[in-house]
Amino acid sequence: MSDAKKPDHVRLFIPGPIEVRKEILDEQARWMIGHRSSEFEALFARVQPKLRQVFYTNSRVYVSTSSGTGLWEAASRNLIRDDRKALHLVNGAFSERWAAVSQANGKKVDVISVPWGTAIKPEQLADQLKKESYDAVAIVLNETSTGVKNPLEEYVPIIKQYPDTLILVDAVSIFGGYKIDFAGLGLDMVITSTQKALALPPGLAFAAVSDKALERAKEVPYRGYYFDLLELENFLIKNNTPSTPNISLMFATDKQLDYILAEGLEARFARHEQMAQTVRDWAVEAGFEMFPEKGYASPTVGVIANTRNIDVSALNKFLKGHGATINNGYGKLKDKTFRIAHMGDASVAEVEDLLKTVSQFLESVPV
Ligand SMILES: *Cc1c(COP(=O)(O)O)cnc(C)c1O
Numbered sequence: 458m459s460d461a462k463k464p465d466h467v468r469l470f471i472p473g474p475i476e477v478r479k480e481i482l483d484e485q486a487r488w489m490i491g492h493r494s495s496e497f498e499a500l501f502a503r504v505q506p507k508l509r510q511v512f513y514t515n516s517r518v519y520v521s522t523s524s525g526t527g528l529w530e531a532a533s534r535n536l537i538r539d540d541r542k543a544l545h546l547v548n549g550a551f552s553e554r555w556a557a558v559s560q561a562n563g564k565k566v567d568v569i570s571v572p573w574g575t576a577i578k579p580e581q582l583a584d585q586l587k588k589e590s591y592d593a594v595a596i597v598l599n600e601t602s603t604g605v606k607n608p609l610e611e612y613v614p615i616i617k618q619y620p621d622t623l624i625l626v627d628a629v630s631i632f633g634g635y636k637i638d639f640a641g642l643g644l645d646m647v648i649t650s651t652q653k654a655l656a657l658p659p660g661l662a663f664a665a666v667s668d669k670a671l672e673r674a675k676e677v678p679y680r681g682y683y684f685d686l687l688e689l690e691n692f693l694i695k696n697n698t699p700s701t702p703n704i705s706l707m708f709a710t711d712k713q714l715d716y717i718l719a720e721g722l723e724a725r726f727a728r729h730e731q732m733a734q735t736v737r738d739w740a741v742e743a744g745f746e747m748f749p750e751k752g753y754a755s756p757t758v759g760v761i762a763n764t765r766n767i768d769v770s771a772l773n774k775f776l777k778g779h780g781a782t783i784n785n786g787y788g789k790l791k792d793k794t795f796r797i798a799h800m801g802d803a804s805v806a807e808v809e810d811l812l813k814t815v816s817q818f819l820e821s822v823p824v
Contacts, residue, residue, distance in 0.1 A: 463781025471784040472601045472758045472798040474652035474659050484712045485705040486737045488814040492701050501696040507714035514639040514663040519689040521662045522703045525629040525650035528662045531684035532625045533559040533648050535674040541592040546577040549600035550788050573603045576753040579611040593623040598629035602787035604760025605749045613642045634800045645670040654757050657713050658802030717792035729756045731809045732799035739812045748794050757800040769795045775818045781811050
C-alpha cells in the first residue's frame with residue numbers, strides 16, 4: 458500500500474468506543490470554561506432539550522461524568538428499596554454484570570436467566586411477576602455480548618400491570634441507533650453512555666428518569682453520594698451538575714446532537730437497521746450463521762457465529778492493515794463468534810467496504 462493510501466487511523470467497528478468524526482473530536486479542544494459560570498449553564502441548557510428529543514421525554518436527562526456503569530449503580534442504588542427486590546433479565550455478560558452491581562449495592566435480586574444468544578420471552582417475565590412483587594425490572598435492551606435485542610416493547614404492558622414496579626432500561630449499546638420512546642412507553646430510567654451509537658468519545662453517561670422514579674428515590678435513605686439522583690435533580694433544575702463535569706465532552710455532545718437531529722432520528726434508526734441487515738445478509742452469504750436466535754438480532758452490533766472456524770485474530774490483523782478493526786467475541790464467546798459494530802455515524806457504504814475486506818481475507822483461507 459502506498460503511503461498516500463495508508464489510512465491515518467484505525468476505524469473502530471468494535472462495540473465501543475467507536476469511530477468519532479474528526480470534527481467532533483476537535484470540539485473537545487475548546488478553551489475551558491468554569492462549570493459554575495453562565496457560559497456553562499448556557500451549554501447545559503442548550504444540550505438538555507436536544508437530549509430530551511433523542512430520549513423522547515419532556516422531563517429530564519441527567520448528565521453524569523462516568524461511563525454507563527456509573528448509572529447502573531445509580532439505578533440500582535436509588536430505585537430499589539432495601540427490604541424489597543429487583544428482577545434482572547439476564548441473557549449475556551452485560552445483563553449479568555448489572556445484576557452483580559445491584560448485589561454489590563446490597564440489593565436483593567432475582568434473575569430470569571436464559572442461554573446466551575436467546576432473548577427473554579415476555580411470557581417468562583409475566584410468569585415471574587405473578588409469583589413475586591418487585592421494586593424494579595432491570596432490562597438490558599441490547600445485549601452487546603451476544604448481539605441479542607430483547608423485546609422491550611412487549612415487556613412494557615406486562616410490567617405496567619404492577620404500578621409499583623419501575624422499568625429500568627440499559628440502552629448503552631443501542632441508544633441513538635434505535636427508537637426508545639421513554640414517554641410513550643412510560644419507562645422509568647433509561648441509561649446510555651457516549652462512546653457507542655452516539656458516536657462520541659467515552660466519558661459521559663446520560664439517563665432519562667421519570668417523576669415516579671424520583672418519588673421512589675425519596676424512599677431510599679442511602680442513595681450514595683456521586684450518583685444520588687435527587688442531587689442530580691437539584692442541580693439539573695439550575696442547568697448544572699453536582700460536581701465538575703467533563704466540559705470538553707459536553708462541547709462535543711452539543712455539536713454531535715445537532716448533527717444527529719439534522720440527520721433526523723427516524724432516518725438514523727433506519728440507517729442502523731439497514732447496516733444491520735447488510736451484515737446479516739453478508740454473514741449468510743459468506744457461509745456463517747448469526748449468533749442470535751432468529752428475530753432478535755441487534756440493529757447496532759452484529760454477532761456472527763464462527764461456523765467456518767476462521768482464525769479471527771488473523772482476520773483482525775488483515776483488517777488493521779486496511780485501517781479497520783472488529784471484535785473477536787466477548788468472554789466465553791471469544792473466537793466462537795466475532796462482532797461487527799455497525800453503529801454511530803457509519804454509513805451503509807462503509808459497512809459494505811468493511812465486509813468486502815473481510816471477504817478478501819476469507820478468499821485467502823481454505824474453506
Ligand atoms: C458497554 C456497555 C455497558 C458498559 O458501559 P460503560 O459505558 O462501558 O460503563 C453496559 N451495558 C451494555 C449493554 C454495554 O454495551
